[in-house]
Every structure is written in structure tokens, then in C-alpha cells.
Amino acid sequence: MSSPYLSVDLAVVRDRLAALRAALPDARVFYAVKANPSDAVVAALAEAGAGFDVASPGEVELALRHGADPAGLCYANPVRKPADVLSAAHAGVRFFVTDSSEDLAVLAVHAPGADVLVRLAVDEVGSATPFGGKFGCSRSEAAGLLRGAGTLGLRPAGLSFHVGSQQLRPAAYATAIEAAAQVTLDAGLARLPLLDVGGGFPVRYREPVPPLTRYTAEIRAAVRTHFPEHPPELAVEPGRFLVAEAGVLHAQVVRVSQRHDGRRWVYLDVGRYGGLAETEGEAIGYRVATPHDGGELAPAVLAGPTCDGDDVLYREMVLPRALRSGDSVRLLAAGAYTASYSSVAFNGLPPLAVRCMDSD
Ligand SMILES: Cc1ncc(COP(=O)(O)O)c(C=O)c1O
Incomplete structure (x- = not known):
């Protein structure tokens, strides 16, 4: 998928x-x-x-x-x-x-x-x-x-x-x-x-x-x-x-930019409108697992992919300095209030796909 x-x-x-x-x-x-x-x-x-x-x-x-x-x-x-x-x-x-x-x-x-x-x-x-x-x-x-x-x-x-x-x-x-x-x-x-x-x-x-x-x-x-x-x-x-704990949201880094505000912005291919609505006001702080975990950390703004200024997940995070576009990341304990909140077509993006499996 x-x-x-x-x-x-x-x-x-x-x-x-x-x-x-x-x-x-x-x-x-x-x-x-x-x-x-x-x-x-x-x-x-x-x-x-x-x-x-x-x-x-x-x-x-x-x-x-x-x-x-x-x-x-x-x-x-x-x-x-x-x-x-x-x-x-x-x-x-x-x-x-x-x-x-x-x-x-x-x-x-x-x-x-x-x-x-x-x-x-x-x-x-x-x-x-x-x-x-x-x-x-x-x-x-x-x-x-x-x-x-x-x-x-x-x-x-x-x-x-x-x-x-x-x-x-x-x-x-x-x-x-x-x-x-x-x-x-x-x-x-x-x-x-x-x-x-x-x-x-x-x-x-x-x-x-x-x-x-x-x-x-x-x-x-x-x-x-x-x-x-x-x-x-x-x-x-x-x-x-x-x-919640049954779900893992698999996402990808689209872009990492050093922006004019002096901060490092990390853009994912999923954001507020793709199912992460509970990040509004940073109410729910998902854990983000990356391929560089254990490496050096640096401050970052974590944002979604759409053309909306509110599509920002967390303004003050620390994420691995080595994160690059194309990296796969996982948002953990993301099984609740994600797929059901995802918009149907904002920016032409499809609703969050769900794959259920049974590890038993
Ligand atoms: C009436 C009602 N019951 C139960 C729930 C589930 O709450 P929770 O996910 O905190 O267990 C909700 C969540 O919005 C609700 O509106």
C-alpha cells in the first residue's frame, strides 16, 4: 500500500x-x-x-x-x-x-x-x-x-x-x-x-x-x-x-526545508486534513518513529502537505537531524480518530487508506 x-x-x-x-x-x-x-x-x-x-x-x-x-x-x-x-x-x-x-x-x-x-x-x-x-x-x-x-x-x-x-x-x-x-x-x-x-x-x-x-x-x-x-x-x-494502540500511520517525508523564519520545517505526506485532526492545538501528541532514531536530534516544525496554513502538526518538536525527503516515518498509537476524520478530497488528496490485519 x-x-x-x-x-x-x-x-x-x-x-x-x-x-x-x-x-x-x-x-x-x-x-x-x-x-x-x-x-x-x-x-x-x-x-x-x-x-x-x-x-x-x-x-x-x-x-x-x-x-x-x-x-x-x-x-x-x-x-x-x-x-x-x-x-x-x-x-x-x-x-x-x-x-x-x-x-x-x-x-x-x-x-x-x-x-x-x-x-x-x-x-x-x-x-x-x-x-x-x-x-x-x-x-x-x-x-x-x-x-x-x-x-x-x-x-x-x-x-x-x-x-x-x-x-x-x-x-x-x-x-x-x-x-x-x-x-x-x-x-x-x-x-x-x-x-x-x-x-x-x-x-x-x-x-x-x-x-x-x-x-x-x-x-x-x-x-x-x-x-x-x-x-x-x-x-x-x-x-x-x-x-488507538492498534493503529500505526505510515507516512513519508515529502520535504525538509530551512525556511525564512530560521526554522527547519519537515513536511509529511499526511497532515491535519489527512486524518491528524487531533493535532489541532497540539491536543494529541503522536510519537513519530523514523529510520534515524537514536541519532542526533534537532528542533523542527512538523507540517502536513496541503496548501493550508493550519496544516501544521507540531510547532516545536525535536526530530532526527538526518531526516530527508523520501524517508518513511510512522506515527504510533494512531488508530483512533484518524481515518474517520480524514477529509475526502482536500487539495485533491484521497482519504486516509486503512489496512486491517490480524497478528493473532
Ligand atoms: C458520546 C460519546 N461516547 C464515547 C466517546 C468515545 O470517547 P473516547 O474515545 O474518549 O473513549 C465519544 C467520543 O467523542 C462520544 O462522543
């Missing part, structure tokens, strides 16, 4: 799923399809019995095409049209996440009897890519929506939250679980059927991150403390954690 392309090892995806299941044995797993919607990834996870967090009718169709059980899908994106709700309900989706009375009314009409999870807005401090207030509602709104669901003929199935992706603070989950327990009381529910603690579990890019088991221990302890009588069933919506 010619550069650039993403290779994904399905054995690693299965291994990450097994690690998550071992750490939270009783939790439902809804894989967040948006992280990597490659057919082979979705098929492998469906075969392993995972459920799916879907964000659109397209993702519903994708998951079902690969054998997912519709009852194991959670339509977790609350920003959707009535027709989207209708088609998902017709396809057999039962779980819908909501965060507004407007959406709840749509669910009542187009997905009567559905299991509704109310998404609570929670503290995202510690997340590399927070949602910044786009989703979730306040505690009082959440309690009102849970009560309202019942009166509208829907099933108040539980609460969900997302502490922000690549969350480096395990305690973020505990704080959110405490808030969820408070909402349960405020809503007058004797027990909360399901608590969906979202995604956010981090992976190692340049810096080490706390191990998964610190997060799951925090979650379990918080559930014990705040739901002592009737612990809810747990669900998780991992995206990054399941697929």
Missing part, C-alpha cells in the same frame, strides 16, 4: 476489549464507532460480543451490517433529526441518550417506549480533548428529564456522562458518579437501572498515562460509595482505548 496509510491490528483491538472486560467484568461495552469505523474493526468487535455507541443512522447501519445486535446499540449522540430517531428505532435500537426536553419530545413521538439515558454535564478538567459544554445537562435538568421520560411513555433507563476524551484524571469519574447519585435521588428514583460512564480512558502517546485499572478501581469504588443500596448496572463507551 502506498504512503500514507493506517494499518490496524485487530488482535490489539480484541486484546484491549479483553483488558477492559477484565477490569470491569459486569459492564456493558458500547464501542464508540466514530473512533474507527473500519469494517474489519466493527466486525471484530461485533464478533467479540461488544455493543456499539452509534452517532448517526450511518453508524447504526454499519454496526448492524456487521452482525451487531440492535438491542446492544446505544444512540449516544443527542444531536439528531426526528428522521434519524425514527430510522434507528425501526432498526431496533432501544437505548437513546438525551440531554434536552426538545430531544425527549422527539423520542416520545418517534421511539415510543425507548430506554432513555440522560446525559449529565460533568467536569472535564484533565481531558486533552474536552467537549467544552456542547453536551449534557445540569443536575436539575437531568432529574427533570428522567421524570419527564416516564410521563412521556419512555423508560427512564439511566444516566450517562463523558468526562472528556484522553482523560488523565481517574478521579474525574468518581466526581461524576457522585453527581449521578445525587440526580437519581432528586429524580425520586428508588434505583438507577443503568449508569453509562462514557469513554475517556486514555492511551499512551508521548507521555505515560495512568493504567486502566486505576480508572476502573475509581469507578467501582465510587459506585459502592454513592449507590450503596442498589448499584446500577454499568456501561462504558470506549473509543480511543480500544483502537
Whole structure:
């Protein structure tokens, strides 16, 4: 396959799923399809019995095409049209996440009897890519929506939250679980059927991150403390954690230039628009492996190939001094939010190609 392309090892995806299941044995797993919607990834996870967090009718169709059980899908994106709700309900989706009375009314009409999870807005401090207030509602709104669901003929199935992706603070989950327990009381529910603690579990890019088991221990302890009588069933919506470390983005150096700003610019054949969208604000710092690793390092700006001034990945990196045009490089742990973010034709460049293989 010619550069650039993403290779994904399905054995690693299965291994990450097994690690998550071992750490939270009783939790439902809804894989967040948006992280990597490659057919082979979705098929492998469906075969392993995972459920799916879907964000659109397209993702519903994708998951079902690969054998997912519709009852194991959670339509977790609350920003959707009535027709989207209708088609998902017709396809057999039962779980819908909501965060507004407007959406709840749509669910009542187009997905009567559905299991509704109310998404609570929670503290995202510690997340590399927070949602910044786009989703979730306040505690009082959440309690009102849970009560309202019942009166509208829907099933108040539980609460969900997302502490922000690549969350480096395990305690973020505990704080959110405490808030969820408070909402349960405020809503007058004797027990909360399901608590969906979202995604956010981090992976190692340049810096080490706390191990998964610190997060799951925090979650379990918080559930014990705040739901002592009737612990809810747990669900998780991992995206990054399941697929990032399975992926390697193979790229090539197009050009190395000493520019008028006095700096060395290294241009790759992949950039912000070819799948590396999460380098915006340098939120995600991919590790870059080169044929000259171990040699002398020097400062560099790392940029993408397109005619856009924003197509710069990192402004202050150190890369081997010997890097030359034509060198192959690899961006590691790049399996999440890359192919799915790649533009279809910016500058005439094709979307990021994906090659899935199985090292097992
Ligand atoms: C609703 C929802 N759930 C889960 C995820 C997956 O999050 P992560 O990749 O941090 O696990 C996302 C990511 O955007 C999301 O929007």
C-alpha cells in the first residue's frame, strides 16, 4: 500500500476489549464507532460480543451490517433529526441518550417506549480533548428529564456522562458518579437501572498515562460509595482505548526545508486534513518513529502537505537531524480518530487508506 496509510491490528483491538472486560467484568461495552469505523474493526468487535455507541443512522447501519445486535446499540449522540430517531428505532435500537426536553419530545413521538439515558454535564478538567459544554445537562435538568421520560411513555433507563476524551484524571469519574447519585435521588428514583460512564480512558502517546485499572478501581469504588443500596448496572463507551494502540500511520517525508523564519520545517505526506485532526492545538501528541532514531536530534516544525496554513502538526518538536525527503516515518498509537476524520478530497488528496490485519 502506498504512503500514507493506517494499518490496524485487530488482535490489539480484541486484546484491549479483553483488558477492559477484565477490569470491569459486569459492564456493558458500547464501542464508540466514530473512533474507527473500519469494517474489519466493527466486525471484530461485533464478533467479540461488544455493543456499539452509534452517532448517526450511518453508524447504526454499519454496526448492524456487521452482525451487531440492535438491542446492544446505544444512540449516544443527542444531536439528531426526528428522521434519524425514527430510522434507528425501526432498526431496533432501544437505548437513546438525551440531554434536552426538545430531544425527549422527539423520542416520545418517534421511539415510543425507548430506554432513555440522560446525559449529565460533568467536569472535564484533565481531558486533552474536552467537549467544552456542547453536551449534557445540569443536575436539575437531568432529574427533570428522567421524570419527564416516564410521563412521556419512555423508560427512564439511566444516566450517562463523558468526562472528556484522553482523560488523565481517574478521579474525574468518581466526581461524576457522585453527581449521578445525587440526580437519581432528586429524580425520586428508588434505583438507577443503568449508569453509562462514557469513554475517556486514555492511551499512551508521548507521555505515560495512568493504567486502566486505576480508572476502573475509581469507578467501582465510587459506585459502592454513592449507590450503596442498589448499584446500577454499568456501561462504558470506549473509543480511543480500544483502537488507538492498534493503529500505526505510515507516512513519508515529502520535504525538509530551512525556511525564512530560521526554522527547519519537515513536511509529511499526511497532515491535519489527512486524518491528524487531533493535532489541532497540539491536543494529541503522536510519537513519530523514523529510520534515524537514536541519532542526533534537532528542533523542527512538523507540517502536513496541503496548501493550508493550519496544516501544521507540531510547532516545536525535536526530530532526527538526518531526516530527508523520501524517508518513511510512522506515527504510533494512531488508530483512533484518524481515518474517520480524514477529509475526502482536500487539495485533491484521497482519504486516509486503512489496512486491517490480524497478528493473532
Ligand atoms: C458520546 C460519546 N461516547 C464515547 C466517546 C468515545 O470517547 P473516547 O474515545 O474518549 O473513549 C465519544 C467520543 O467523542 C462520544 O462522543
